[in-house]
Amino acid sequence: MVNSYSFDCTACGKCCNSPPAMSLRELFEHRDVFVGCIALGRMPRGADTPLHAFPVDEASAITIATLALDYPSLGRCSALAHDGLCGLHAKGKPDQCIAVPLDPLVPDHLQHAVLAQRSHGAGWIGAQCIRPGEHPGALLLRAGEIVDEEAKAAVQRRRHALGIERELWAAPLFDVLRRDFADPRRALAMLPSDGYRTIASVPALMGIGTLSTALARACIAYIDAQTALIHRNVAQAVQRRRLDDRPTTQTLRGFSDALQHARAHLRALPERTAASPLARDAEAWFLF
C-alpha cells in the first residue's frame, strides 16, 4: 500500500469542474460569486464519523453541510476565470480548495486512499499532479502524515469551521429534522442513497439571524446579494436555452422565494443584543 504522495499543481483548472464545498462563513465572504445551499446526505456510521455527520441509528448518519451550487451544464466552478485560473486567488480561496487534493472530511490516516483515488479520478485525468512516492520539493503525504504545511493548515481550518458551524446552525437544524419527522429515520428515507439533497440556506440563516440584531442584518445583506446573484444566473440560463438547465433554474427560483420569506421574517424581529454564549460565538464567527 502506497502511503506517501507528492503533489505539484500546475493550475490547469481540471479539478475546478464544479463549485466547491465551503463553510457558511466562506459563503458570506464570497456571496457575489457562489449561490450557497445546504446539502443533506446520508452515510454509514463508522469509526471515523466526520464533523458534519449526525448519528441517526447504529448504522446510519445524516450529513449536513453548506456548499455552492451552480448549473451542472457549465461544468466549471463559478470562480474559474476564462484564463483557467482561480478568480479567488487574490481574495482567498475556500479552504477546501487550498487543501486540494486532500479531503478534510477524511481522517489523516486515510488520506492516502483519497490521493490514490483522485490520481485516477475522472475530474483529474491528464493532470498528473498527484504522484505516488516522495519527490523532492513536492512532498504532500509521508507515511500517512500530511507534511505540506499550507495543505495541513487548510485541512485544519476546514475541520475547525465544520466544528464551529456544527454548533452554530447544523446541530439546531438536525434537531428540527428530528422534531419534524418524529423519528429521524424518516428524514433519512427522504435522502438519496448516493449523493445528497440540496435545500436553500434558509434554516442556517434563520438559526443564526435570530440570535442578535447584528446577525440578522448580516443575514439580510447576504440574502440580498444572493438574490441578485440568483437572478443573474437564472437570466443567463434562460439565454442559454438548455433543457438540462431547467431543474437547476427551478431549484434556484425556489431558493430565491425561500430567501425572501426569511428576509421578511428577519426584518420583523425586535432589536436584541447577543445575550447567549452561542450568540456571541456566532457574532465572532460571522461578523468579520
Ligand code: SF4
Ligand atoms: S487538476 Fe491538479 S494540476 Fe490541475 S488545477 Fe487541479 S490540482 Fe492543480
Ligand code: SF4
Ligand atoms: S474556488 Fe477556485 S480553486 Fe476552488 S474550485 Fe473554484 S476555481 Fe477552483
